[in-house]
Amino acid sequence: MSALIASDGVSVRFASGGGLFRSRRFVRAVSDISLTLSAGETLALVGESGSGKTSFARALLGLAPISAGAVRYRGQDVAAMSRAARQAMRREVQVVFQDPFGSLDPRLAVSDIIAEPLRIHGIGDRASRVARIAALLDMVGLPRDAASRYPHQFSGGQRQRIAIARALAPEPRVIIADEPLSALDVSIQSQILNLFVELRERTGIALFLISHDLAAVHHLADRVAALYLGRIVELGPRDAIYERPAHPYTQALLGSAPRIGQGKRIPGQALTGEIPSPLAPPPGCHFHPRCKLASELCRVEAPRLAEVAPDHLAACHHPLRDHA
Amino acid sequence: MIRFLATRSLGALVTLLVKSFVIFALIGLMPGDPLDMLTQANPDATPEDVAKLRAIYGVDQPIGARWWTWLIQALQGDFGYSRAQHRPVLEIILPALGNTLILMGLAFVISTIIAVFLGTIAATRRGRAIDRVINLIAYTGISVPSFWLALVMIYVFAVRLGWLPAGGMPQTGEGLHGWLVRLTLPLLTLVMVEIGGLTRYARSSMLEVLGQDYIRTARAKGISTPRLLFRHALRNAMIPVATIIALGFGHLFSGALLIENIFAWRGMGRLILEAIMGNDYNLALVCLLFTTAMILVANILADLAYSWLDPRISLGGRRR
Amino acid sequence: MTQPALLADALTVRLGMTDPVDILDGISFRLEAGRTLGVVGESGCGKSMTALAVMGLVPAPNRITGRLSLGGADLLGMSETALRRLRGKRMAMIFQEPMTALNPVVAVGTQIAEMLEVHDGVSTREARRRAVVLLREVGIAAAETRAGAYPHQLSGGMRQRVMIAMAIACRPALLIADEPTTALDVSVQAQILDLLLELQRNEGMAMLFISHDLGVISEMADDVMVMYAGRVVEQGRAAEVIGAPGHPYTKGLIETVPDISRRQRLLPVIPGGVPDPRRRGAGCGFAPRCALAEAVCVAAVPPLCGGAHRVACVHR
Numbered sequence: 001m002s003a004l005i006a007s008d009g010v011s012v013r014f015a016s017g018g019g020l021f022r023s024r025r026f027v028r029a030v031s032d033i034s035l036t037l038s039a040g041e042t043l044a045l046v047g048e049s050g051s052g053k054t055s056f057a058r059a060l061l062g063l064a065p066i067s068a069g070a071v072r073y074r075g076q077d078v079a080a081m082s083r084a085a086r087q088a089m090r091r092e093v094q095v096v097f098q099d100p101f102g103s104l105d106p107r108l109a110v111s112d113i114i115a116e117p118l119r120i121h122g123i124g125d126r127a128s129r130v131a132r133i134a135a136l137l138d139m140v141g142l143p144r145d146a147a148s149r150y151p152h153q154f155s156g157g158q159r160q161r162i163a164i165a166r167a168l169a170p171e172p173r174v175i176i177a178d179e180p181l182s183a184l185d186v187s188i189q190s191q192i193l194n195l196f197v198e199l200r201e202r203t204g205i206a207l208f209l210i211s212h213d214l215a216a217v218h219h220l221a222d223r224v225a226a227l228y229l230g231r232i233v234e235l236g237p238r239d240a241i242y243e244r245p246a247h248p249y250t251q252a253l254l255g256s257a258p259r260i261g262q263g264k265r266i267p268g269q270a271l272t273g274e275i276p277s278p279l280a281p282p283p284g285c286h287f288h289p290r291c292k293l294a295s296e297l298c299r300v301e302a303p304r305l306a307e308v309a310p311d312h313l314a315a316c317h318h319p320l321r322d323h324a
Numbered sequence: 325m326i327r328f329l330a331t332r333s334l335g336a337l338v339t340l341l342v343k344s345f346v347i348f349a350l351i352g353l354m355p356g357d358p359l360d361m362l363t364q365a366n367p368d369a370t371p372e373d374v375a376k377l378r379a380i381y382g383v384d385q386p387i388g389a390r391w392w393t394w395l396i397q398a399l400q401g402d403f404g405y406s407r408a409q410h411r412p413v414l415e416i417i418l419p420a421l422g423n424t425l426i427l428m429g430l431a432f433v434i435s436t437i438i439a440v441f442l443g444t445i446a447a448t449r450r451g452r453a454i455d456r457v458i459n460l461i462a463y464t465g466i467s468v469p470s471f472w473l474a475l476v477m478i479y480v481f482a483v484r485l486g487w488l489p490a491g492g493m494p495q496t497g498e499g500l501h502g503w504l505v506r507l508t509l510p511l512l513t514l515v516m517v518e519i520g521g522l523t524r525y526a527r528s529s530m531l532e533v534l535g536q537d538y539i540r541t542a543r544a545k546g547i548s549t550p551r552l553l554f555r556h557a558l559r560n561a562m563i564p565v566a567t568i569i570a571l572g573f574g575h576l577f578s579g580a581l582l583i584e585n586i587f588a589w590r591g592m593g594r595l596i597l598e599a600i601m602g603n604d605y606n607l608a609l610v611c612l613l614f615t616t617a618m619i620l621v622a623n624i625l626a627d628l629a630y631s632w633l634d635p636r637i638s639l640g641g642r643r644r
Numbered sequence: 645m646t647q648p649a650l651l652a653d654a655l656t657v658r659l660g661m662t663d664p665v666d667i668l669d670g671i672s673f674r675l676e677a678g679r680t681l682g683v684v685g686e687s688g689c690g691k692s693m694t695a696l697a698v699m700g701l702v703p704a705p706n707r708i709t710g711r712l713s714l715g716g717a718d719l720l721g722m723s724e725t726a727l728r729r730l731r732g733k734r735m736a737m738i739f740q741e742p743m744t745a746l747n748p749v750v751a752v753g754t755q756i757a758e759m760l761e762v763h764d765g766v767s768t769r770e771a772r773r774r775a776v777v778l779l780r781e782v783g784i785a786a787a788e789t790r791a792g793a794y795p796h797q798l799s800g801g802m803r804q805r806v807m808i809a810m811a812i813a814c815r816p817a818l819l820i821a822d823e824p825t826t827a828l829d830v831s832v833q834a835q836i837l838d839l840l841l842e843l844q845r846n847e848g849m850a851m852l853f854i855s856h857d858l859g860v861i862s863e864m865a866d867d868v869m870v871m872y873a874g875r876v877v878e879q880g881r882a883a884e885v886i887g888a889p890g891h892p893y894t895k896g897l898i899e900t901v902p903d904i905s906r907r908q909r910l911l912p913v914i915p916g917g918v919p920d921p922r923r924r925g926a927g928c929g930f931a932p933r934c935a936l937a938e939a940v941c942v943a944a945v946p947p948l949c950g951g952a953h954r955v956a957c958v959h960r
Contacts, residue, residue: 048829048830048831048832049800049829155917155918157917158917185686185687185856185917185918186686186856186857186858186897186900186901187686187896187897187900187913187914187917187918188917189900190900190901190902190911190912190913190914191913193902193911194910194911194913197909197910198910212829212830214830214904215901215902215903215904216902218902218904219902219908219911242904252831253830253831254904256830256831256833256834257830257859257904258833258834258837258857258859258860258862258863259859259862259863259903260858260859260862260886260898260901260903261862261886261887261898262862262863263862263863263883264863264864264865264866264882265837265838265841265863265864267837267838267841267842268838269834270831270834270835270837270838271831271834271835272835274799274801274802274832275799275829275831536744537739537741537744537745538744538745538746538747538748540701540739540745541737541739541745541746541747541807541810542747543701543731544699544701544731544732544736544737544739545731545732545736545758545759545762545810546728546729546730546731546732546733546762546763547728547732547758547762548728548762551762555750555758556747556750559749559750560747560748560749563749633749634748634749635748635749635794635796636748636749636794636796
C-alpha cells in the first residue's frame with residue numbers, strides 16, 4: 001500500500017519568552033515523528049494533554065511550522081509544493097475538529113457551510129452542488145431540510161455530522177479527525193463512531209484519528225501510535241498494542257481507563273506523577289521519572305523506536321515481554 | 325520588572341521627544357509671530373528693529389533649528405521664559421501642576437470608589453428598581469456636558485443659594501476650610517460627569533464576574549455575600565475597569581481644562597488655554613509636554629497596577 | 645436507626661416564573677455515610693441540578709418541593725443563613741472544570757485557608773498552616789511553595805487536588821463530586837479517583853458522585869441512580885444496575901459504549917438525542933427513543949418499582 005501521507009522525522013517547536021532583552025527559548029512540541037498513513041487505512045494517534053498530538057496534526061495540515069523533517073503527501077514534500085499542488089492537497093486532505101460549536105460559522109446556513117469547500121476548489125456548478133449537498137446530508141444521517149437551517153438550531157451531535165458532511169464534500173482521500181467525539185454525549189458518540197465506520201466502508205477514505213479515548217480508538221483504528229511528550233513511544237497494529245503493549249506508558253494508559261462491570265476500583269494501581277512540562281522535559285527517556293522499570297540507561301539515553309514484533313515498534317530500553 | 329520599567333521609560337522619553345517637535349511645529353504653524361504682538365503694541369517699531377528683534381529671539385530661523393536650540397536648553401533645565409508673565413516657565417507651571425493634581429487626584433479617587441460601589445449594587449440587584457435608578461444616574465452622567473453642569477452648579481449653589489463661592493483659588497489665610505469650600509463645586513462636577521461611564525463599566529464587569537464558575541465555588545464554600553463580593557468578585561471585576569481608568573487619564577486631564585476655566589481654578593488646564601490664546605509660545609509648549617508626561621507616567625503605573633491585580637498577566641503584557 | 649447522610653424524597657425542582665420547567669421531577673434516593681451513590685446520565689438529565697438542589701444553589705427563581713435532608717436536618721425548610729453555615733462545613737462540592745472553578749487572582753493556599761477561617765473560626769496564620777497540611781494530604785508535592793501558587797500555574801490534576809483539599813478542609817459529612825475527572829487526562833483521572841476513594845475511607849464521608857462516564861461510575865459507586873430527562877429511571881446496587889440493567893435506557897447506555905474486549909463492526913445505538921426538558925411529553929421521557937415503546941408508555945409516567953433494585957419501566 002502506498003503511503004498517502006508520510007511524516008518523516010517531523011519536529012515542531014514553538015518560541016517562548018522572547019522580547020527586547022530576553023533570549024528566546026524553544027519548546028519542542030513534537031520531536032522526530034515518522035508515521036505513514038496509507039490509502040483506506042485508519043491510523044490513530046493516542047496521547048494525553050501535552051503529548052503534542054494537536055501540534056502534529058497542525059503540522060500535517062501545514063498550519064504549524066516544521067522545524068525539522070518533512071511532511072510528504074503522495075510522495076511530494078509539502079513544503080516544496082507549488083501553490084497549485086498545495087491547493088490540490090487541501091482538497092484531498094480534510095479536517096473534522098473537536099468543538100462542534102466552534103467549528104461551524106454561526107452566520108452561514110448549513111448548505112453554505114457544506115458547499116464552502118466545493119466553492120473554494122471550484123467543484124461543480126450551482127445545480128450539481130445542490131444535489132451533492134443533499135447526497136451528503138443523506139450520507140451523514142441528517143434530514144434534507146437541514147440545508148436551509150443554521151448551526152444553532154442543531155444539537156452537538158448533529159453539528160458534528162454537518163462538519164463531517166463538509167469534510168466529505170470535496171471527495172477527499174484523507175480525513176484528519178482531531179478529537180471528534182470528546183464534546184459529545186455518550187449515546188451520540190457511538191452514533192458518530194458508527195458513521196465513521198460506514199463512511200469508511202463506502203468511500204474507502206483514509207482516516208487519521210487523534211483521540212485520548214482508548215475505547216473509541218480501539219473501535220476504529222487499524223494501527224495505533226502512542227505519543228508521550230512529543231515523541232512516539234509505541235506504534236503498531238491495533239490488536240498488538242491493546243493486547244500486548246510493549247511500552248510501560250502504553251500499558252499504564254490502557255490500565256487507567258475505567259471499565260464497566262468490573263466492580264469497584266482498587267486504589268494503588270494508577271500511574272504516579274504528572275506529565276512533565278514540555279519546557280523542561282526529563283533527560284534521556286522522557287517517561288523515566290514515572291516508569292517502574294527505569295534504569296540508569298533510561299535517565300541518560302533516549303531510546304529509539306525499535307521493532308519488538310513484526311510491524312510493532314516501541315521506544316524503550318526495557319520493552320515489556322509477552323505474558324502469554 | 326526593571327526591564328519593564330527601563331523599556332517603558334525609554335519609550336516614554338522617545339514619545340516626549342517626538343511630541344515636543346510636533347507641538348513646536350504646530351505652534352509655529354499658527355498664524356502670527358510671537359513678535360507680532362510685541363511690535364503691534366509699540367507703534368514706533370521700525371521694520372529694521374523688528375528684523376533685529378527677530379534675529380535676537382531666533383525667530384527667523386527654520387523650525388527644525390529652533391526646536392533643536394530649545395531642546396538643548398531644556399535638557400539643561402532651562403525651559404525658557406513666559407513671554408506674558410515675565411517669569412521662568414517652570415516657576416509658573418509647578419504650582420499649577422500641584423493644583424491640577426489635587427483636583428484631578430481627588431476626583432479620580434472619589435469617582436472610582438463611588439462608581440465601583442454603585443456598579444456592584446446594580447450588578448447584584450440586576451433588573452430590580454435600584455439597578456434601574458443607578459443606570460439612569462449613569463446615563464445622565466454620560467450625556468451631560470461637563471461645562472453645562474458646571475454652570476448649573478454655579479448657578480444653583482453660588483448664585484441662588486449662596487452656599488459656596490463661584491470659583492477661584494483659596495486665598496492665603498483661608499486655610500483648609502478655604503480649600504474645602506473652593507474645591508467642592510469643581511470636584512462635584514467632575515465626579516458627577518466621571519461616574520457615569522465608570523459605573524456602567526463596573527456594573528457590566530461585575531455582572532460578568534458574578535456569572536463565573538469560581539463565584540459558584542465560593543458560594544458552595546458557604547462564604548457570606550459581603551465577603552464573596554469583596555474578596556472574590558471585586559478583585560476580578562476591577563481588572564477590566566483598571567484598563568478603562570487608565571485610558572481615562574487623558575480624558576481626565578482634558579476635562580480639567582473646561583472645569584478649571586469655568587471655576588477659575590489655577591491649574592494646568594487653565595494655564596494651557598491662557599498660554600495658547602496669548603501666544604505664549606514657551607509656556608504652551610512646556611505645559612503640553614508636562615501633561616503628556618503625566619499621562620505617560622499614569623499609563624505606566626496603570627500597567628504595573630494591572631499586572632499586580634491579575635497574576636496571570638506578566639509585565640510584558642503577555643499571559644503567563 | 646441512624647439518619648442517612650443524605651435523603652431525598654419526591655424532590656422536584658421547577659425553574660423559572662414565566663415559563664416554568666420541571667428540571668427535576670420526583671427524585672428519591674438515600675445515601676448512607678461511607679458509601680458512594682453514583683448518579684449517571686447524559687446532558688440535560690438533571691444530575692448537576694440534583695447536586696445544586698442539595699447545596700441550595702439552584703438559580704432563582706425556582707420552586708422546590710419534596711423532602712431533602714442532610715443527616716436528618718431538613719434542607720428545604722432552612723434559611724439561607726443556616727444553609728450557608730452548612731455549605732462547606734457539613735456538605736461540600738467539587739466541580740468539573742478546576743481551571744474556572746478556582747479564583748484566578750487568589751493563591752490556592754489562601755483559597756483553602758478561607759474555608760477554615762470562615763467555618764472553623766481559625767486565625768489566618770493557623771488556617772494557612774493547615775492549608776499546607778491539606779495540600780500534602782491530597783498528594784501535592786512541595787506543598788509549602790505550592791500554597792502560594794496561582795491556579796494558572798498548576799496543572800489540571802493539581803488544580804483538582806486543590807479543589808478537593810478545599811472541599812474536605814472542614815471534614816464534611818457529604819462530598820458531592822460533579823464530573824470531577826471529565827476534564828482530566830486518563831492517567832490523572834485514575835489518580836484523582838484513587839484519592840477520592842482513599843479520602844472517603846479515611847473520613848467516612850458519604851459521596852454523591854456524578855458522571856456521564858459509566859466506566860467511572862462502575863468503579864466508584866456502591867449504589868447507582870440512572871437519570872433521564874429529569875427523572876430517575878433506575879436505581880439500586882451498582883453491581884445489579886450495571887450487571888443486570890432493567891431499564892432499556894440503562895441497557896442501551898451500557899451497550900453503546902465501545903468496549904475493548906468486544907469486537908463489533910457497528911455499535912448498538914440509542915437513536916435520536918437527549919430531549920429538551922421543555923418538550924417532555926406526558927408519559928415516559930425515554931419513549932420517543934425506545935424500541936419497546938407502547939401506547940401505555942406514552943400515556944403515563946411509569947413509576948419506579950421494585951425492592952432494592954428499582955426500575956421505572958413497564959417492560960421490566
